[in-house]
Amino acid sequence: MPKIPMCDRCLLYAHNPHLVCAVHPAGVNGNTCLDFRENPNAEPVELWEPEGASYYNGELILQPQHRLTQQQQLELVDTHPMFTGRCPRCNAEFDRDWSARVHWDCSECGWMDDTV
Known part of the structure; x- marks a missing residue:
């Protein structure tokens, strides 16, 4: 089932192992979903950053100590x-x-x- 990372934060997400959501039960065919609706009660995505490290293009890069x-x-x-x-x-x-x-x-x- 092609679920994208943002599905977990969508209002339409089914929280069901057999369905992705009410609009796209089998999931979407791309990297984005036009029907995405941000769930205000969803857990925020935390980008944990240890001291001496930074995120570049979504990847955590450690800096020399x-x-x-x-x-x-x-x-x-x-x-x-x-x-x-x-x-x-x-x-x-x-x-x-x-x-x-x-x-x-x-x-x-x-x-x-x-x-x-």
């Missing part, structure tokens, strides 16, 4: 190989093909990028 201060961000720009092209520990130069690189681990001194 740690935020860098402005000073930490500036230090990262000054020292990270993605911006400098060099290892922050031994100053070894990385290959110039930066567009495909994900990890910035140094083969010279063993420094490992833990920001990813």
